[in-house]
Amino acid sequence: MKLYDYILSPSCYKIRLMAALTCVKLDIHPVDFHPGAEHKGAELLALNPAGSIPILEDDDLVLTESSAMLVYLAAKAAPEWLGRASAEEAARVQQWLSFSGRLTASLGGARLTEMLLRPGDIGALQTQGVLALRELEAGLVEQSLRGMRFLAANRPTVADIACFPYVVLAPDGGVPLDPYPAIRLWSRALRGLDHFIEMPGIHRLHELKPEPHIEPGEA
Amino acid sequence: MIDEWYPVGLFSQLDPAGRQTALMGEPITVGRDAEGNTRVTGGNGRTLPVRLRYGHVWSSLGEPKKELFAIPEADQPGRRFVDVGVVRVRCSPLRAVENFLDVAHFPFVHTDILGAEPHTEVQNYKVEIREDVDEVWATQVKFYQPQAAKSASGGITTEYMYRVPAPTCSVLYKTCPPRPSEWDVITLFVQPLAEDLCDVWPWMALFDDTTSLTDLIHFQQTIFLQDRSILENQIPCLLPLDPGMEIPTRADLTSVAYRRWLKRHNYTYGAQLVAQ
Numbered sequence: 001m002k003l004y005d006y007i008l009s010p011s012c013y014k015i016r017l018m019a020a021l022t023c024v025k026l027d028i029h030p031v032d033f034h035p036g037a038e039h040k041g042a043e044l045l046a047l048n049p050a051g052s053i054p055i056l057e058d059d060d061l062v063l064t065e066s067s068a069m070l071v072y073l074a075a076k077a078a079p080e081w082l083g084r085a086s087a088e089e090a091a092r093v094q095q096w097l098s099f100s101g102r103l104t105a106s107l108g109g110a111r112l113t114e115m116l117l118r119p120g121d122i123g124a125l126q127t128q129g130v131l132a133l134r135e136l137e138a139g140l141v142e143q144s145l146r147g148m149r150f151l152a153a154n155r156p157t158v159a160d161i162a163c164f165p166y167v168v169l170a171p172d173g174g175v176p177l178d179p180y181p182a183i184r185l186w187s188r189a190l191r192g193l194d195h196f197i198e199m200p201g202i203h204r205l206h207e208l209k210p211e212p213h214i215e216p217g218e219a
Numbered sequence: 220m221i222d223e224w225y226p227v228g229l230f231s232q233l234d235p236a237g238r239q240t241a242l243m244g245e246p247i248t249v250g251r252d253a254e255g256n257t258r259v260t261g262g263n264g265r266t267l268p269v270r271l272r273y274g275h276v277w278s279s280l281g282e283p284k285k286e287l288f289a290i291p292e293a294d295q296p297g298r299r300f301v302d303v304g305v306v307r308v309r310c311s312p313l314r315a316v317e318n319f320l321d322v323a324h325f326p327f328v329h330t331d332i333l334g335a336e337p338h339t340e341v342q343n344y345k346v347e348i349r350e351d352v353d354e355v356w357a358t359q360v361k362f363y364q365p366q367a368a369k370s371a372s373g374g375i376t377t378e379y380m381y382r383v384p385a386p387t388c389s390v391l392y393k394t395c396p397p398r399p400s401e402w403d404v405i406t407l408f409v410q411p412l413a414e415d416l417c418d419v420w421p422w423m424a425l426f427d428d429t430t431s432l433t434d435l436i437h438f439q440q441t442i443f444l445q446d447r448s449i450l451e452n453q454i455p456c457l458l459p460l461d462p463g464m465e466i467p468t469r470a471d472l473t474s475v476a477y478r479r480w481l482k483r484h485n486y487t488y489g490a491q492l493v494a495q
Contacts, residue, residue, distance in 0.1 A: 115447070
């Protein structure tokens with residue numbers, strides 16, 4: 001599977017993270033998104049007329065929507081991530097997968113404007129981002145009242161991976177996460193999963209690593 | 220500090236229509252005139268001095284008394300020059316430079332790339348303010364790195380030299396894995412927009428014939444974006460120059476010299492002079 005990837009893109013990170021969590025090996029093809037704007041070049045526009053990355057290729061299947069990629073990876077390698085134990089759970093997964101688009105538009109837009117100087121109405125983007133975060137916080141609190149730690153079930157699903165990156169990187173766009181305790185606990189639970197990988201701006205949980213020790217004679 | 224040179228844009232991405240940006244609180248425009256010459260215009264329409272060097276456009280709000288600092292490696296054949304692209308950071312421009320000079324944070328912020336536990340010790344190194352060139356230099360900085368550069372395979376002990384030739388610019392010389400007799404050059408050029416806001420323009424001059432340009436850019440962006448969230452959360456926001464504010468350790472010698480040098484020259488835009 002070939003992933004057209006940008007290391008700083010939260011949408012690309014969703015796919016790298018999902019692949020890591022489900023132990024799928026990706027063939028990473030780096031795209032010079034910034035400063036080169038390679039995703040707007042003829043070669044990639046031919047592959048994805050929308051001019052966005054990530055793009056995932058597997059034989060003759062070409063996917064340009066990150067939620068579709070998450071579902072594809074899960075269906076192939078780890079169906080338990082699809083969240084289809086009940087009608088309610090399946091619907092919740094779809095609900096949050098669609099919702100993740102709002103996070104990309106608002107928090108993702110604010111991040112591009114604040115960090116990489118892309119044009120945008122920063123005030124409006126941040127306001128929309130805060131509204132989306134409040135909705136997510138409320139959703140997580142309701143889930144915890146049902147005894148569930150994640151967005152759609154008591155185990156992580158593709159819905160969590162779809163929402164996680166833009167939420168955790170909200171401060172990059174000038175939107176603080178301090179007011180959302182449920183989001184912070186949820187983020188911690190995701191970062192503590194086996195095979196979790198980081199991206200720039202999303203740090204690993206150092207306290208989960210074994211205590212460092214120095215062998216005698218080692219510098 | 221007003222008479223110093225500052226980066227204001229990438230030469231390769233000059234917008235003929237003129238890009239609106241800022242320098243130390245003053246709105247400026249960076250563009251091209253009808254003859255194709257690069258023009259930088261100040262807030263009141265006055266023409267500002269221009270230099271085109273190291274992939275970037277440089278300018279100054281005042282009257283620079285010194286020429287833009289030299290990087291001889293920029294003229295050395297065989298090197299690849301990499302425009303890494305701008306990243307905006309809500310921090311003091313001086314804080315951005317000071318972070319670049321620090322190695323002690325590598326194992327914790329750049330884990331498994333520029334450092335890793337338990338190899339956290341910063342060995343003794345030498346720091347001086349070179350009076351003849353009026354620059355801060357740190358030499359013989361050695362650190363164990365799991366992946367020191369894109370061209371490195373496996374962990375090596377990397378040697379660094381740091382140089383501060385201008386208040387918001389630093390040049391790093393670093394062990395070059397494919398050519399042990401040469402140094403890789405990695406710079407941090409910082410454009411001060413305000414005392415608590417800056418645009419950072421990293422640039423590199425490397426010996427590496429195998430790694431793709433995109434991979435080189437992504438490697439450096441990865442490192443810098445790991446720093447960004449830390450920089451935006453430092454307290455106080457301005458760089459403290461009051462010695463009563465913080466207690467440095469031996470590993471902070473470069474920072475101590477940098478702060479002393481800033482103070483001596485009254486380079487205080489983005490600095491906090493008295494602890495509050």
